Amino acid sequence: MSVTAERPTLAVWKFASCDGCQLEVLSLADRLLTLTERIDVAFFLEASGSRAEGPYDLSLVEGSVTTPDDARRIREIRAQSKTLVTIGACATSGGIQALRNFADIDAFTSIVYARPDYIDTLAKSTGIADHVTVDFELRGCPISITQLTEVVTAFLDGRRPSVAPSSVCGECKRRGTVCVMVAHGTPCLGPITQAGCGALCPAYDRGCYGCFGPAETANAASLMDWWGDVLGVDAGSRVRMLRTFNANAPEFRDESRRQDEQVDHDTP
């Protein structure tokens, strides 16, 4: 691909992940072939075999850091990137693979592999911001294409992305969805989860499972107490609900530890 000086360059990087967020980037390029008229795709292995050298104006990073080599690689990428944006729950909080952070990594390795000695892995899965400075974090498992479009457009226009840190509850209200927790007693993480998905799960008659991570000023302790006292959700389930795709996000992680201490009391 020819690189002209006027157009900013885009690089997309992958760490431990499912590729789902990169797929959203690809969909973005899909739907807007015109996007490639405003930005040069310099490095995006999922889409192209051509690899332009850095530095890059905008780097989008998918995935979490789980190996010593990746911890080194992200520092190189940071050095090559003027603006670095993380995309998705893995890059932002460590992803589902951060469940290892609550377990013994050697036991994990030997459950999966016959020859654990072939495997090189870190004991914890961590988000990108634990390793380098991040300019903006885009949430979601996977990210929302609407928010991704906003982030890329804001970058091209030289402004801060407008992405609300408020909770899913506001989106349910705007969508006109009846509250599944109040009306049906369905446990829902919506009150403490950041908006962005469009309040998808309640619209499909299920509770939010927190794939966009904690909302700003989330009061996880209060919601968990309410789940236990009013909805009768046992402590083990409360821990599991907090420990999914954003298990290592501080607000979810700390509350899940507090709930974990109650598991023994809860067992009949």
Add this chain to the structure above:
Amino acid sequence: MTHPDGWSRTLSVEALARVEGEGAMTVRVHEGQVTDVQLRIYEPPRFFEALLRGRDWTEPPDITARICGICPIAYQMSACQALEDACGATIDEPLQALRRLLYCGEWISSHVLHVYLLHAPDFLGYDSAIEMARDHRAVVERGLRLREAGTDLLTLIGGRESHPVNVRVGGFYRTPTRRELHTLRGQLERARDDALETVRWTAGFDFPDFTQDVVMVALSEPDRYAIERGRLVSTAGLDIPVAEFSNHVTERHAPHSNALHAELDGGTTFAVGPLARFALNYDRLSPVAREAAEAAGVGPDCRNPFQSIVVRSVETLYAIDEALRLLDDYERPSRPFVPIEPRAATGHGCTEAPRGILYHRYTIAADGLLTDAVIVPPTSQNQRSIEEDLADFVQARVTLPDDELQWACEQAIRNYDPCISCATHFLDLTVERS
């Protein structure tokens, strides 16, 4: 279950590592002879089978979807089937039909992504679809339009195209109304025409003269093209229920890879995916798909992995045709899901992911928590076949310069659609010539 000799020893290799992801390849040539080919998957391990232990029996559909952002429905469907098998549940036929319709959406979106955005640029000499679009804009736009027919189906039934939220053990959280589903009808009809064009387009590509004689394994049903259920059959005469999968397929951990290599019945290399399905189920394609295949010159005897792009195009056409049939037959099910009680048991599930069979096995304890999980993805089943393909393929082209050889090898690996990140130019080819 009865096990052949040595089964327990092999079973200790109880797992999958990473499924799809980053990889590299090394080819060793000594005095003009290919001595070794290694496809190295260095995607970091994410330990799904370990982290599933202790989780609630209802959680695998959402958790295992995160193994692959390209084929989450395959993971959700195999997981549901295994858990329902463990609990002895039978799913209402209208709910099964809706699952098949949802799965058609994933076949369409995944196949079209691979055909247009990943594989076709190889045949036409471009680095990417973005570059290809400069010269063939209308063609790429047809691909994007076609893919959208799949993603819109996924979004309507599942909530979103990647990691859909509407699938649960027993069925769905909410079933769509007939009116909602029928908003997709016109789009699917246009997509059927685009898919027919796609078959004609890919059939016109130049294919390297190359065939591989390998045992092929797929699901099979008596009266239709198997997608979301079936018995396991092979071109070598295997015919077993899904529950016997691990009696016949074993996994081995090779030092060069974070994925486990699968073998059939004590060491036979086998292949799964579109060519395997074609070989075993061709006569159960719909008439329109079969006619298109015949016109394109691909049939059940197709053994050229490079022609998989044509077969994928025919399967796309089939999935659209089948989606239209299911849509026409659809009446909103009487209930969104079958209520199921967990019990202490082990269950098996296997469905046809776009890239081949995906097996799940779970053991549930009396308290409803999982004590064991095994997932065998298509990519690990194909890994040995890819390596053997490459060895034969390189041997016949061993005099080519490195850059041409690399291009050919990358294309050969993409024949298997290993997954998006490894499928696209992941290849860091090393040719050691001594």
